[in-house]
Amino acid sequence: MTREHIESTFRTIQDEICSGLEQLDGKAFFQEDNWQRDGGGGGRTRVISHGTLLEKGGVNFSAVHGELPAALKKEFGADNVQFFATGVSIVLHPVNPWVPIIHMNIRYFEMSSGESWFGGGIDLTPHYVRPQQADLFHQQMKNVCDRFNTEYYPKFSKWADDYFLIRHRNETRGIGGIFFDHLKPESESHKQSIFDFVCAVGRTFVPAYAEQVALNRNLPYGEREVKWQHLRRGRYVEFNLVYDRGTKFGLETNGRIESILMSLPETASWLYNYQPEPGSEEEKTLKYLQKVR
Amino acid sequence: MTREHIESTFRTIQDEICSGLEQLDGKAFFQEDNWQRDGGGGGRTRVISHGTLLEKGGVNFSAVHGELPAALKKEFGADNVQFFATGVSIVLHPVNPWVPIIHMNIRYFEMSSGESWFGGGIDLTPHYVRPQQADLFHQQMKNVCDRFNTEYYPKFSKWADDYFLIRHRNETRGIGGIFFDHLKPESESHKQSIFDFVCAVGRTFVPAYAEQVALNRNLPYGEREVKWQHLRRGRYVEFNLVYDRGTKFGLETNGRIESILMSLPETASWLYNYQPEPGSEEEKTLKYLQKVR
Numbered sequence: 001m002t003r004e005h006i007e008s009t010f011r012t013i014q015d016e017i018c019s020g021l022e023q024l025d026g027k028a029f030f031q032e033d034n035w036q037r038d039g040g041g042g043g044r045t046r047v048i049s050h051g052t053l054l055e056k057g058g059v060n061f062s063a064v065h066g067e068l069p070a071a072l073k074k075e076f077g078a079d080n081v082q083f084f085a086t087g088v089s090i091v092l093h094p095v096n097p098w099v100p101i102i103h104m105n106i107r108y109f110e111m112s113s114g115e116s117w118f119g120g121g122i123d124l125t126p127h128y129v130r131p132q133q134a135d136l137f138h139q140q141m142k143n144v145c146d147r148f149n150t151e152y153y154p155k156f157s158k159w160a161d162d163y164f165l166i167r168h169r170n171e172t173r174g175i176g177g178i179f180f181d182h183l184k185p186e187s188e189s190h191k192q193s194i195f196d197f198v199c200a201v202g203r204t205f206v207p208a209y210a211e212q213v214a215l216n217r218n219l220p221y222g223e224r225e226v227k228w229q230h231l232r233r234g235r236y237v238e239f240n241l242v243y244d245r246g247t248k249f250g251l252e253t254n255g256r257i258e259s260i261l262m263s264l265p266e267t268a269s270w271l272y273n274y275q276p277e278p279g280s281e282e283e284k285t286l287k288y289l290q291k292v293r
Numbered sequence: 294m295t296r297e298h299i300e301s302t303f304r305t306i307q308d309e310i311c312s313g314l315e316q317l318d319g320k321a322f323f324q325e326d327n328w329q330r331d332g333g334g335g336g337r338t339r340v341i342s343h344g345t346l347l348e349k350g351g352v353n354f355s356a357v358h359g360e361l362p363a364a365l366k367k368e369f370g371a372d373n374v375q376f377f378a379t380g381v382s383i384v385l386h387p388v389n390p391w392v393p394i395i396h397m398n399i400r401y402f403e404m405s406s407g408e409s410w411f412g413g414g415i416d417l418t419p420h421y422v423r424p425q426q427a428d429l430f431h432q433q434m435k436n437v438c439d440r441f442n443t444e445y446y447p448k449f450s451k452w453a454d455d456y457f458l459i460r461h462r463n464e465t466r467g468i469g470g471i472f473f474d475h476l477k478p479e480s481e482s483h484k485q486s487i488f489d490f491v492c493a494v495g496r497t498f499v500p501a502y503a504e505q506v507a508l509n510r511n512l513p514y515g516e517r518e519v520k521w522q523h524l525r526r527g528r529y530v531e532f533n534l535v536y537d538r539g540t541k542f543g544l545e546t547n548g549r550i551e552s553i554l555m556s557l558p559e560t561a562s563w564l565y566n567y568q569p570e571p572g573s574e575e576e577k578t579l580k581y582l583q584k585v586r
Binding site: 033047049056058167168169230234237238241242251254257258260261262264265266267268269270271272273 | 326340342349351460461462523527530531534535544547550551553554555557558559560561562563564565566
């Protein structure tokens with residue numbers, strides 16, 4: 001399988017997802033920015049805002065290549081190596097606080113030394129955790145994994161729990177999902193099978209989110225729920241700026257800043273030492289996220 | 294000079310500053326939280342909110358000691374060493390967008406191996422840069438420096454420009470000020486003189502800010518200025534979570550999270566690829582902050 005084929009399939013997946021999300025939103029449309037990377041390659045950033053469903057969301061495609069950035073030379077213990085990387089990366093911040101924030105990423109990395117691997121995942125960040133809806137989401141993640149390898153879901157859902165952790169608060173970012181990295185093909189047929197899995201993850205994104213949206217988008221909300229939503233978005237900002245590998249990598253390698261930080265919400269809030277009322281929905285959510293998973 | 298003397302003077306400076314800021318605000322009062330650190334020592338966090346002048350502000354005092362945290366062992370190349378650290382740290386987010394955000398920190402660090410040093414600084418982050426007011430602020434910083442050493446201001450203001458830089462945007466956080474670290478005494482009298490300088494910096498904070506406040510607190514503002522204020526606060530969040538050494542150190546050493554993150558604003562905002570109108574006050578500010586300093 002050629003990198004051109006992977007790149008063009010990822011581009012198609014971006015198209016499919018944007019079209020699916022526009023239908024789901026019903027009002028707003030994506031705006032597109034094409035950009036070039038100084039060292040080689042570029043991307044197609046698409047942003048939607050002020051929709052009926054989505055307050056701010058980004059679906060980014062990129063395919064970049066060139067000399068391995070200094071930050072990666074160290075990590076990979078490689079020098080004098082050319083790289084190629086392509087991926088689709090998504091974060092959606094909905095209007096209604098009952099609708100969860102969602103994140104998806106699929107990526108492929110290749111080095112001129114011959115190594116290549118895939119990575120990706122989907123995770124859900126409800127402002128208010130509903131355990132039944134969390135189970136439903138996990139079931140969907142399990143379904144897509146099981147179609148390829150029954151060892152994937154147990155491994156990748158644990159990986160998500162470990163990765164999407166706001167360490168300084170001992171809180172998970174949300175209810176998890178799946179996360180995987182460095183899936184290295186051992187043969188051409190193995191590469192095809194991992195690629196098929198990664199594409200299936202990408203194509204599971206819209207239907208999985210649509211289900212969460214359908215369950216929550218018509219629930220009424222007021223000031224109280226919006227205040228809580230903004231506080232939870234504050235936590236999202238903390239995770240992305242302090243821990244998220246993609247964000248850190250982008251900042252360290254002089255990526256296109258507006259594409260990297262399109263994951264941040266339009267509005268976020270921090271209150272000193274805020275403690276939700278005992279017994280409230282807000283407290284239940286906090287306890288759920290703080291439990292040792 | 295004993296560490297007890299430094300600690301108690303810093304505590305007094307916290308008292309003086311809180312009292313000065315309450316007078317300046319005229320409505321809100323500081324709430325105090327005393328906390329203990331697991332490894333030794335603790336602190337006195339004071340937070341003010343929803344005042345006439347200050348929307349959210351924190352004035353934190355701490356004096357901690359114990360075994361050197363792992364993160365510092367590496368940095369200092371030291372092992373089996375006890376440390377003592379005390380300091381006062383402040384960030385104020387005003388209500389009126391014409392009034393600047395301000396930050397101040399003074400600190401003292403001591404190791405059982407015998408080394409000790411002081412650090413600190415004050416820097417100003419106007420949402421709207423007014424060059425004349427920036428010059429006034431710098432003049433005040435120069436005045437306090439010159440009373441002790443005429444080499445301080447040129448060195449420490451450059452240090453602030455280098456330190457308070459949002460690298461991924463190539464924007465300074467604000468108009469700078471002074472920043473210094475690792476001022477190591479070479480004798481007891483030298484220690485006294487550095488300590489006097491550090492205390493003078495602490496005691497310059499309220500009058501310097503009062504002047505900025507007086508010039509701006511009664512200026513009218515509307516939705517447009519508040520929107521810009523929230524965007525600039527977003528930049529402040531980016532700096533503090535990605536680059537600020539004190540924040541990173543606190544997060545890595547399991548400090549009291551609410552005291553570390555009290556520097557974050559109540560509300561911050563991110564818009565995708567926002568470009569201020571050509572010729573507007575917002576664009577002038579951006580250009581000022583983006584210029585190579």
